[in-house]
Amino acid sequence: MIEVKNIRKSFGDKVVINDVSTVMKAGQCNLIIGSSGSGKTVLMKCMVGLFEPDSGEILYSGHSFTEMGPEERTEIRKEIGMLFQGSALFDSQTVEQNVMFPLDMFTKWTISKKMERVNEVLARVNLVEANKKYPAELSGGMKKRVALARAIVLNPKYLFCDEPNSGLDPQTSLVIDKLIQEITKEYNITTVVNTHDMNSVMEIGNYILYMYQGNKEWEGSNKEIIFSKNERLNQFIFASEFLQDAKEMRMLEETGKIPHHRNFGNTQQP
Amino acid sequence: MTIFTDIGQYLLMIKGMFSKPENGKMYWKEFIHQCAEIGIGSLGIVAIISVFIGAVSTIQTAYQLVSPLIPPSTIAQIVRDTVILEFAPTLVCIVLAGVAGSRIASELGNMRVSEQIDALEIMGINTKAYLIMPKIIGSLLMIPLLVVISMALGIWGGRLAGTAAKILSASEYDKGLLGDFRPYNVIFALIKSYFFAFIISSIAAFYGYYVKGGALEIGRASTKAVVVSCILILFADYVLSALLL
Numbered sequence: 001m002i003e004v005k006n007i008r009k010s011f012g013d014k015v016v017i018n019d020v021s022t023v024m025k026a027g028q029c030n031l032i033i034g035s036s037g038s039g040k041t042v043l044m045k046c047m048v049g050l051f052e053p054d055s056g057e058i059l060y061s062g063h064s065f066t067e068m069g070p071e072e073r074t075e076i077r078k079e080i081g082m083l084f085q086g087s088a089l090f091d092s093q094t095v096e097q098n099v100m101f102p103l104d105m106f107t108k109w110t111i112s113k114k115m116e117r118v119n120e121v122l123a124r125v126n127l128v129e130a131n132k133k134y135p136a137e138l139s140g141g142m143k144k145r146v147a148l149a150r151a152i153v154l155n156p157k158y159l160f161c162d163e164p165n166s167g168l169d170p171q172t173s174l175v176i177d178k179l180i181q182e183i184t185k186e187y188n189i190t191t192v193v194n195t196h197d198m199n200s201v202m203e204i205g206n207y208i209l210y211m212y213q214g215n216k217e218w219e220g221s222n223k224e225i226i227f228s229k230n231e232r233l234n235q236f237i238f239a240s241e242f243l244q245d246a247k248e249m250r251m252l253e254e255t256g257k258i259p260h261h262r263n264f265g266n267t268q269q270p
Numbered sequence: 271m272t273i274f275t276d277i278g279q280y281l282l283m284i285k286g287m288f289s290k291p292e293n294g295k296m297y298w299k300e301f302i303h304q305c306a307e308i309g310i311g312s313l314g315i316v317a318i319i320s321v322f323i324g325a326v327s328t329i330q331t332a333y334q335l336v337s338p339l340i341p342p343s344t345i346a347q348i349v350r351d352t353v354i355l356e357f358a359p360t361l362v363c364i365v366l367a368g369v370a371g372s373r374i375a376s377e378l379g380n381m382r383v384s385e386q387i388d389a390l391e392i393m394g395i396n397t398k399a400y401l402i403m404p405k406i407i408g409s410l411l412m413i414p415l416l417v418v419i420s421m422a423l424g425i426w427g428g429r430l431a432g433t434a435a436k437i438l439s440a441s442e443y444d445k446g447l448l449g450d451f452r453p454y455n456v457i458f459a460l461i462k463s464y465f466f467a468f469i470i471s472s473i474a475a476f477y478g479y480y481v482k483g484g485a486l487e488i489g490r491a492s493t494k495a496v497v498v499s500c501i502l503i504l505f506a507d508y509v510l511s512a513l514l515l
Contacts (some may be wrong), residue, residue, distance in 0.1 A: 048392055077394030088389040091380075102393055105293045160392075249368075 001026050002047065002158060002190055007056035009039075009046055015040045015136055017053070018214045019118045026157075029181055031089065031206040033196060034211035035236060040194045041162060042169040047192065048080060049073055060158065078106060081189075084162040087143040089150075090136040095122070106154060112268030121149040134236045138208065140170035145179070152183055159184065161193040165200060177203045191239055199239055210236070280476050286398035286464035287406075297404060304408030308370045308471075312416060315369055316362055320420040323357045324349060324427030333438040333462045342438035346428065346446025351422035351455060359459045360507050363466035366413060371474035374405050375495040378478030379488035387479070402475045406468065413467035414460050420460065460515055465506050473499045 002024040009017040016039045023032040032040040045051040047058055049065065058065040059269065060076055068076065089098050096118055103114045122128060125145040135143055144164060149157060161180060165173035181204040184191040201208060207220035210233050218230045228234060291297040327349045335345060378401060381387045390397045429443045438446075477495035481487050 050388055050391065070289075074394040074396075077392060078396075080392055082389065082392045084385045086384055086388060088385040090386055091384075105393065105395060202325050 001061055002192065003057075003059040003062075003206045004043075004047065005057040005059070007043065007046055007053045007058070009042055009051060009053045017046065017216050019056075020211070020214075020216045021056075022209050022216065022219060024190050024192050025207060026190045027185060028206035029184050029191045029193055029196060030209070031193045031201055031205040032211060033201055034217075035196060037213075038211040039214040044160055044162055044192060044194050047232050048082060049077070051078070058217075075251045078154065079157040081149050081154070081156035081159045083144065083147050083159070083164055085163040085166050086142075087135070087147040089143055089146055091135055092136075094131065095127070095133050095138070095146050098135070099153055102150065102154050113157065117153060118149075121153050122146075124152070124183070125149045125186075126175075140167050141169075141175065144168065144172075144176050148176070148179060148183070152187070152189075155187060157189060159189045159191045161195075163194055163196075165195065165197045170199065173199060174199060174203070180204060196236075196255055201237070212236075278477075279480065282403065283398055283476055283479065284472065286396070289396045289399050291399065292395055297400065300400065300410055301404040302427070303418045304404045305412050307373070307403075308408050309412035310334050311373070312366055312369045312412075313363060313419070314494035316416050316420050316421055317361065319365055320353075320358065320423035321427035322428070323361065324353055324429075325431030325506050327352055327357070327424070328428035328432045328437060329435060332432070332435075341418065341442075341446075343442045343446030343449060344466060345432065345438055346443040346451055349428040350425055350451070352446050354421050354455045354459050358420040358424055359417050359462040359466065360503065362417055363413065363470060363503055364500050366416065366466075366472045367474075367503060368496050370409065371470045372415075372492045372496050374471060374474035375492040376488055377476035378402075378475060379481035379491050380478065382481045383484055398479070402472075402479065405475055406471045409467040409471035410464060413470065416465040417459060417463040421456070425445070458510075461514065462507065462510050465510060469493060469502045469506060470499050473502065 004020060004024070006020045007017050007020045008015070020039075022041060027142060032043060034040045042051060043077070046053045047065075053066065060079075063072075063076070065073065065076060069267065090101065093101065096115075099118045099121060100114055103109060103117060107114070109117070113183070119128075119131075122131065125148050127145045127149065129143060130138065135146070140147065148161075148164075159180075164176050164180060168176065177200050180191060180193065183189065193204070195201065202222055205225070208218075208220060208222060208225055209216060210218040210230070212232050217230075218225075218228060218233045220228065225233070328345060331348045331352075332342075333347045335348075376389075381401070387397050387401070390400065425447065429440060432443050433440050434439045474495040475491075477491040478500070480487075481491045
């Protein structure tokens with residue numbers, strides 16, 4: 001479990017995160033959503049220690065990460081896996097070497113044991129015949145899967161995914177979402193995903209935090225989000241006609257009524 | 271103010287490199303990799319430049335020594351001392367600032383921009399120690415070696431040009447090389463090369479490690495690293511010469 005308490009972060013005069021508090025639960029996909037510039041990436045970077053918050057506290061299983069010294073942070077970081085927006089694979093290393101890197105650095109396992117684990121995680125992300133390929137030879141979806149394999153190779157307790165579907169087609173996005181969801185449940189990981197992909201929200205969002213201009217605007221599950229009365233959230237999620245229709249369908253199925261507020265965020269429609 | 275901020279950040283970077291390695295074997299592997307990149311990777315250009323520097327020095331020295339009272343072996347002495355004292359350490363290190371320095375800056379800059387450094391940080395690795403330290407130690411080992419090779423090739427290039435142009439015979443050249451030889455000159459050149467090696471690697475690492483932005487900034491950082499390294503090499507050359515000669 002990760003607790004975020006009253007986090008505030010500014011760059012110069014611009015306040016990017018303003019007093020945000022939340023709890024990310026274990027075994028769940030916790031999503032941070034919001035439009036570009038809403039502060040979700042900065043919040044995630046504060047959570048993993050890439051940015052230092054101006055005030056507030058981050059707690060990993062009750063231990064204050066913000067108050068830890070470098071050595072304690074290093075220990076916590078060994079329990080963190082992160083999937084970056086651009087995959088962040090090491091260009092000069094093959095897929096196998098990329099995934100093996102954390103094992104080489106932090107374990108004293110034999111080569112055969114390390115290879116076994118590498119093949120196991122690569123099989124887990126459905127990537128079995130790319131071991132000797134370099135990142136430049138892989139597609140965007142394959143790179144994300146390799147990065148995911150590298151993130152989970154040390155059995156992390158916490159998994160962070162920064163826009164895992166950016167630059168991917170809807171079908172591949174679905175595959176990545178499913179993988180993240182399955183891995184979260186399988187290893188009981190606290191997963192935090194930054195996204196503005198509404199398909200991901202509906203597919204895997206056990207808990208959703210909606211950010212608006214650096215503030216926490218709404219929180220709830222993917223079952224609740226569709227019925228939310230928050231206007232800003234509705235403008236964000238129902239920006240497409242397709243999702244508007246999906247919402248109506250679901251409301252019709254569950255309540256037998258069609259919502260009266262038909263034109264959220266889509267001013268061109270009657 | 272920016273210059274003081276940069277100096278402070280540079281010193282913090284150097285301080286940040288000193289920590290217990292997470293895994294000694296991985297650091298060793300990275301160190302060997304950097305030695306190969308810096309040493310073997312720059313050997314070709316260093317060899318070519320050194321031979322031609324020696325050759326040109328011989329021809330130009332002979333052109334200026336027109337008095338029949340000066341024996342031809344003096345040309346070899348002048349070439350030897352010029353190559354050992356200045357050309358091999360300083361000129362080669364300026365070339366290495368371009369070859370090895372820009373490679374270090376662009377490699378680290380690319381890693382920063384593509385979030386590879388962040389990925390290492392998240393894993394719990396001290397990126398300053400893992401990425402910068404092996405580059406600096408690799409440079410401190412390989413650049414003086416390249417300078418020694420450059421000295422030998424420069425002197426040999428002078429001999430080759432001197433005999434080919436019939437300026438002096440091989441035996442006269444060899445006699446000149448041995449005449450009034452001061453071993454301290456070699457030590458002085460090696461001391462200079464250690465200072466220059468540190469400047470080349472640490473300045474390039476600093477500009478690469480702290481790149482902000484995209485591909486354009488990587489190019490700018492790389493150019494800035496070379497320019498600043500060259501200026502500092504020339505300044506250090508003057509200070510060391512004034513202090514040690």
